[in-house]
Amino acid sequence: MTDLEQLWRQNREGDTLPENLMDEHFLAGLPSKLPLAKLKRNLFKSIVAAVFIALAYAGVLFFLHSWLVVLGVGILIIFNVWTIISGWRLFLQLPVSVTPAHSLKQELQYHVRSFELWWSQQVKVSLFIYPVAAAAGFIIGGIAATGHQPEFFLTRPRILLFLLLLIILLMPLCYWLDRLLYRHMYGRHLAALRQAIDELS
Amino acid sequence: MSEKEFLSQLKAHQHIIYKLVHLYARSEADKKDMYQEIVLQSWKTYPAFRGDAKFSTWLYRVSLNTIFTLNRKVNRVQYGGVPETGIPGRSDESERLYKAIRTLPETERAVISLHLEGYDNREVGEIIGITPNLVAVKIHRIRQQLSTLLKDI
Numbered sequence: 001m002t003d004l005e006q007l008w009r010q011n012r013e014g015d016t017l018p019e020n021l022m023d024e025h026f027l028a029g030l031p032s033k034l035p036l037a038k039l040k041r042n043l044f045k046s047i048v049a050a051v052f053i054a055l056a057y058a059g060v061l062f063f064l065h066s067w068l069v070v071l072g073v074g075i076l077i078i079f080n081v082w083t084i085i086s087g088w089r090l091f092l093q094l095p096v097s098v099t100p101a102h103s104l105k106q107e108l109q110y111h112v113r114s115f116e117l118w119w120s121q122q123v124k125v126s127l128f129i130y131p132v133a134a135a136a137g138f139i140i141g142g143i144a145a146t147g148h149q150p151e152f153f154l155t156r157p158r159i160l161l162f163l164l165l166l167i168i169l170l171m172p173l174c175y176w177l178d179r180l181l182y183r184h185m186y187g188r189h190l191a192a193l194r195q196a197i198d199e200l201s
Numbered sequence: 202m203s204e205k206e207f208l209s210q211l212k213a214h215q216h217i218i219y220k221l222v223h224l225y226a227r228s229e230a231d232k233k234d235m236y237q238e239i240v241l242q243s244w245k246t247y248p249a250f251r252g253d254a255k256f257s258t259w260l261y262r263v264s265l266n267t268i269f270t271l272n273r274k275v276n277r278v279q280y281g282g283v284p285e286t287g288i289p290g291r292s293d294e295s296e297r298l299y300k301a302i303r304t305l306p307e308t309e310r311a312v313i314s315l316h317l318e319g320y321d322n323r324e325v326g327e328i329i330g331i332t333p334n335l336v337a338v339k340i341h342r343i344r345q346q347l348s349t350l351l352k353d354i
Contacts, residue, residue, distance in 0.1 A: 004298065005317050008220075008318070009317075017212075018233075021240040027240065027241055027244045030237065032238065033271065034242075034270055034271055036270070097245040097246050098263060098266040100246055100262040102262075104328065104329045105330025105331065111270050199306055200329065
């Protein structure tokens, strides 16, 4: 055994972990701080929120008489159901813990892939759901503020043009804001994961 | 393995977690998070431990995979942070070795710690995910670096 090995192995009997970590009850209630675990918890919360929103839209349908609004709300419900289904499929794919069967490099690649999966889902949401929801909010706001029927708005070319412009502007804006948030929250972490993968390649 | 057996095994091998945390943590908050997360991940995944490998090897895998996938809110490109306080019970020379290892890139810290723990190149390669030849090359280079660093520190 060389000097380095001897130094490395020195005094290991003095090394102890905090005592409370050896308590199974304490461990059972401990939330994971792994970024992917947090992402998964947040994804679950947004799925639950999307379910409530879809139910609320479905409830609104009973009180609407205008076929145009029924059509608009119907489209929103379809989009929401699509978000819920794809979100749930992603939720099932995201890991809940690290995988000891993986090598370090495999584990890092697995985490990066999981983040990319989540991001591709988020891109779809920011491109299709947010602008459509904002447009619907625009119409509903107009109805509430003026007391006019939806037909009033949807038969005015200027309002329709404004609505179209709003959607066209909101799509890249929502995407850009989402990307900004994503980079702010996970950019540095992902860069570190990728750097470690590069070092091992 | 029962929960009781797992906790007793973990207690017997806690020096592994302790050493790795001291190689990677850059602050007291980091240390606390790492201890907690490694023990939590071990506890979550031990039901799948079938005893094919030694418990220590399994714990090394869990610990390294957890440390590298935990967001530590620091830029990992800047190497070389050292703990503010020494490690109780460890000699000055041993402390110097830890300081020297901490100046290495993070993946190299993993390689050298496994090597110094007594794993052969094939085992290190399996745990890290690189070929035994690359492990040998890295270890040769790291040992040279450490010798130089230990003279300087």
